[in-house]
Amino acid sequence: MQIDILTLFPEMLESVLNSSILGKAQEKEKFTYNLVNFRDYTENKHNKVDDYPYGGGAGMVLSPQPIFDAVNAITGDLKTKPRIVLMCPQGERYSQKKAEEFAKEEHLIIICGHYEGYDERIREHLITDEISIGDFVLTGGELGALVVVDSVVRLLPDVLGNEDSARQDSFSTGLLEHPHYTRPQDFRGMKVPEVLLSGDHAKIEAWRREESLKRTYQRRRDLLENYPLTEEDKKMLQRIEETDN
Template identity: 75%
Template sequence: MHMDVLTLFPEMIEGVFNDSILKKAQEKEKFSYNLVNFRDYSTNKHMKVDDYPYGGGAGMVLTPQPVFDAVDAVNNERDTNPRVILMCPQGEPYNQKKAEELAKEDHLVFICGHYEGYDERIREHLVTDEISIGDYVLTGGELGAMVVIDSVVRLLPDVLGNEESAPEDSFSTGLLEHPHYTRPADFRGMKVPDILLSGDHGKIADWRRKEALKRTYERRRELIDENNLSDVDLKVLNEFNQNDC
């Protein structure tokens, strides 16, 4: 996979790409990236990329020319038909399903805005996806793009050290993840559940599934889709419902 990130502040993102899982993924040649300052593509003599909105109003709006030209340049360089992602509070709420979808692509282009917003022609004629990471407004799209990039790269084959890590993450199964414990087995009188020390992998798997259902039921009940649950899962849910009565 290759990623191009169009931003006015590439220094905000550089450190994220060169640390932790993202750095290891590059070393394994699982993905590459390019930070593009779209100000470099401005044809304005002062290198401006924004202007006042037609009709008046507060703030400045990103003009279409630098963004369109920057996207054209990265497309021509790789001769691909990428997903062009606009980070925007008006976009589709981001979730694990979307991350899994994007992880199947070969080329992603992220557009990170600033100021009051984008010229609407960018949204209508250039992008394929609009993504929001939450119902709040940030100064720019860089932080949102970093969130999406991290969640996508960790899903690429062989990026994580343990192949089972990503499939068991919260939301990957449709449920929140089960609790985790490590050594020591007894810490200040707080003990690890006996089942995890039993060595019985079948019973441990059953315990983890039940705990995932319980945690999701207690914290994010709206995530539970009974159509995707087994008869055993439904029986467990029924026990939770009866205990609430």
């Protein structure tokens, strides 16, 4: 996968993109990235990339010309146009489902904004996706872009050491993940549940399923509204509801 990130502050991104799983994914040649400072594409004699909004108002607005030209420089010779993602608090709420969708692409372009916002023509005529990582506002789109890149790259084949890790993540299954335990078996009087030590894989799976349902019911009940529950799931949920009440 190729990921191009348009930003005014490439130094904010480099250390994260070259560290941990992302760094190892590059070593395995699973993805490459390119940081594009779209200020390099401005035609403004003062090297500006923003201007005052028509009609007045607070703040500055990113001009369309540098961003359009930066994207055109990347896509000009490509036969297949990539997904172009705009990081913006007004965008679609980012989700694991969207990460899985992006992970199927060969090429992503991510645009990081700053200042008050974007010229609307960028939204209308350039991008394919508009993404928000939450109902809050940051000083720029760089941190959101890193969230998107990290969540997508870890889903690429052979990036994680265990392929089941991504499949069993919270939200990937539609439910929150069950609790995990490791050694020691008894830590300061806090013990690992006996079922996990039993060696009975059927019982362990049943316990994990019920714990996953329980955690989802207690923390994110909205996820259960459209989840395809089996008859066994329904029995588990009934027990959970009775215990919880």
